[in-house]
Amino acid sequence: MTQRRPLIAGNWKMNCLRADGLALASGLAAKASEKGTLGCDILVCPPATLLSDVVGVTKDSAVGVGGQDCHAAVSGAHTGDIAAPMLADIGAGYVLVGHSERRADHGESSTDIRRKAIAAHDADLVAVVCVGETEQERDLGATLSVVNGQVAVSVPDGATAKNTVIAYEPVWAIGTGRTASVAEVAEVHTAIRAELVKRFADGNEFRILYGGSVKPSNAAELLALEDVDGALVGGASLKLEDFWKIIETCA
Numbered sequence: 001m002t003q004r005r006p007l008i009a010g011n012w013k014m015n016c017l018r019a020d021g022l023a024l025a026s027g028l029a030a031k032a033s034e035k036g037t038l039g040c041d042i043l044v045c046p047p048a049t050l051l052s053d054v055v056g057v058t059k060d061s062a063v064g065v066g067g068q069d070c071h072a073a074v075s076g077a078h079t080g081d082i083a084a085p086m087l088a089d090i091g092a093g094y095v096l097v098g099h100s101e102r103r104a105d106h107g108e109s110s111t112d113i114r115r116k117a118i119a120a121h122d123a124d125l126v127a128v129v130c131v132g133e134t135e136q137e138r139d140l141g142a143t144l145s146v147v148n149g150q151v152a153v154s155v156p157d158g159a160t161a162k163n164t165v166i167a168y169e170p171v172w173a174i175g176t177g178r179t180a181s182v183a184e185v186a187e188v189h190t191a192i193r194a195e196l197v198k199r200f201a202d203g204n205e206f207r208i209l210y211g212g213s214v215k216p217s218n219a220a221e222l223l224a225l226e227d228v229d230g231a232l233v234g235g236a237s238l239k240l241e242d243f244w245k246i247i248e249t250c251a
């Protein structure tokens with residue numbers, strides 16, 4: 001059995017003003033340093049306004065920092081966007097690409113997301129490529145074809161287990177309090193693993209995170225699954241105690 005070090009990632013989305021965000025990040029860094037040896041990698045993805053300061057307060061800790069999105073181009077006339085080299089330049093190590101909220105709110109396609117992932121790789125960032133079906137797609141029995149299709153197009157050929165993490169987030173489980181069942185998560189993660197193994201020499205080493213209403217009360221059963229290598233946490237990552245409890249599940 002391949003040992004993949006879990007990754008517990010917090011996606012703060014469009015939350016936190018400066019005071020709250022820096023308190024959360026520095027509290028997390030302090031807890032991680034106090035604990036010493038951790039059973040997982042830790043990542044926080046704050047809003048762009050706080051990235052640089054969060055890098056500052058987590059600098060000497062085990063807490064990694066990532067952006068929530070990047071543009072596919074390295075620079076240029078793209079008002080409001082952030083290029084992957086800009087994230088790398090301020091000390092971020094990761095970037096989320098293809099979160100379902102960006103697919104929905106900004107009309108991002110899997111092709112767009114592949115381009116962003118390539119830009120992330122070119123900037124030496126780890127791309128966290130997000131995939132997941134809507135409730136309607138699940139009800140139609142299309143979950144595996146939708147998710148496999150998103151993985152096939154969104155994950156670039158140059159992906160490796162070192163520069164890419166996959167996050168499976170069923171859209172209907174995000175922010176709803178409704179978590180996918182252990183059996184539903186296992187089925188999709190196993191299918192994603194099979195696709196990765198088919199396509200990449202190190203497909204067995206990629207980390208596949210689950211996201212969607214992960215909280216302290218359900219983290220352990222989800223993280224115990226063979227192909228669940230961590231979590232992408234929204235709401236619960238905004239509460240230091242809750243996020244820390246999820247991290248401690250991996251201890």
Ligand code: 13P
Nearest residue numbers: 011174175212213234235
């Ligand atoms: P919630 O944990 O709030 O459901 O959000 C999940 C998510 O979208 C993380 O990217």
